Amino acid sequence: MSSSRTSQTAISPTLLPVARLAFRPFFLLAALFSILSLVVWLAFWHGDILLRPQGGLMFWHQHEMLFGFAIAVVAGFLLTAVQNWTGLPSLRGGPLLGLVGLWLLARVMMAFPMALPGWLVATIDLAFLPLVAAVMASLVIRARRWRNLIFLPALGLLTLANLLMHLGVLTGEPELIRPAAHLAVLLITLLMVVVGGRVIAMFTANRLGLTRKPPIPALEALSLGSVMAVVVSQLLVALGVALPPTWLAGLMGLAALANAVRMSRWGGLHSWREPLLWGLHLSYACIPLGLAMWALALLVGSRADAALHALTIGGMGTMMLSMMARVSLGHTARPIRTLPGIGVALGLMVAAALLRSPVLVLFPQITHWTYNLGIIFWCLAYGVFLFHYTGPLLSPRADGKDG
Numbered sequence: 001m002s003s004s005r006t007s008q009t010a011i012s013p014t015l016l017p018v019a020r021l022a023f024r025p026f027f028l029l030a031a032l033f034s035i036l037s038l039v040v041w042l043a044f045w046h047g048d049i050l051l052r053p054q055g056g057l058m059f060w061h062q063h064e065m066l067f068g069f070a071i072a073v074v075a076g077f078l079l080t081a082v083q084n085w086t087g088l089p090s091l092r093g094g095p096l097l098g099l100v101g102l103w104l105l106a107r108v109m110m111a112f113p114m115a116l117p118g119w120l121v122a123t124i125d126l127a128f129l130p131l132v133a134a135v136m137a138s139l140v141i142r143a144r145r146w147r148n149l150i151f152l153p154a155l156g157l158l159t160l161a162n163l164l165m166h167l168g169v170l171t172g173e174p175e176l177i178r179p180a181a182h183l184a185v186l187l188i189t190l191l192m193v194v195v196g197g198r199v200i201a202m203f204t205a206n207r208l209g210l211t212r213k214p215p216i217p218a219l220e221a222l223s224l225g226s227v228m229a230v231v232v233s234q235l236l237v238a239l240g241v242a243l244p245p246t247w248l249a250g251l252m253g254l255a256a257l258a259n260a261v262r263m264s265r266w267g268g269l270h271s272w273r274e275p276l277l278w279g280l281h282l283s284y285a286c287i288p289l290g291l292a293m294w295a296l297a298l299l300v301g302s303r304a305d306a307a308l309h310a311l312t313i314g315g316m317g318t319m320m321l322s323m324m325a326r327v328s329l330g331h332t333a334r335p336i337r338t339l340p341g342i343g344v345a346l347g348l349m350v351a352a353a354l355l356r357s358p359v360l361v362l363f364p365q366i367t368h369w370t371y372n373l374g375i376i377f378w379c380l381a382y383g384v385f386l387f388h389y390t391g392p393l394l395s396p397r398a399d400g401k402d403g
Helices: 002-010 023-045 056-086 093-111 118-126 128-143 146-170 174-208 217-238 245-264 275-300 305-330 342-356 358-362 364-394
Strands: none
Touching (some): 023 056, 023 305, 023 364, 056 305, 093 118, 118 128, 128 146, 146 174, 146 217, 174 217, 174 245, 174 275, 174 305, 245 275, 275 305, 275 342, 305 358, 305 364, 342 358, 342 364
16 A cells, blocks of 8 residues: 555656646757757758648748747746746646647647648647636736736737637638737737846846846836837737838837837846846847837838847847746756856857848848758757756756755
8 A cells, every 4th residue: 555655656747847847848848849840941941841731831930939939938937937926836747747738739730730620720729828828817816916917918919819820821811820920929029028127137137246227117118018009009900900001110119219228227238248148138139129120121111021030039039048048047946057058059049130130131142041040050059958958857956845
């Protein structure tokens, strides 16, 4: 009897280190998935078809980098951070592994639809974010930490953007896909503005021993509010409302200026010796850069591809790598320091963003090289992360505590 009880306890999902908090499985899987998906994209760019995914490879690439990779990182971060914000235990054990299994199932079905009905693939993929939002809502409401409710409408609108992208494929209306993808990019950008504003100045001041400048309430409201206004405007566009390009360009220009001034007060110039800090500052700098480039593209009537890659590679990819590296050390009770090669990895991400945005705009004749190097740099950067962090993320905390 005692031996049987011990055996059952030993294999309990709650005791598996990888199932103790959401950052562990989602950070690992997001990094690995981003590398695999970009290898497939690189092969496609060179004329080799390795997959016949749902919606075709063009749709699959933009959808999966947003709702495969980025959303996994967002879920891992939020479901971990909400435990700190509320003081209540977050998702873990069997329920967490079930959520991870749902994310994995959606990725497999998107890549290998196997003649399944498109609505079934879409339904499974769409189920993930509402479950993440439900867990967050439960903890935030129970703890009455109303400030963190801002993440719930963002997750709801991300679900809507995902739905619109799927509808574009299912109904054969590709004009639904691009504005919905743009909405998703801007929503994740909004999350970066919220989270970045909470932690980047604090991390910098604490690490470097600087006196943190008090936030200016009007500037904070303008930085956040202008990005929210951009999101609402893009939501209307995604729903079929025709807005003047100058309106959206003006809002994006205002958001770019406000957030550039905001980040200039965070002490980024002092962080050049700390890659985990300058990675955050440079990734945040890509937000005003991308928004300004997008505004310019709207004014001249050109596509916003370069601006989108400034936001996705430079903003999301770099900030997520820097945050994952930091959170994975802190939440496994290891010293928060820059491990060998992480600085190079962050530099590669910034270089990839520059190649796919400003450099490509200035030198369009080298498109082939910018695509290739951008993909290779991303894969190398996230490969460095997996090399250093797979062990800690699969192992118990260094201090022996739960989490």
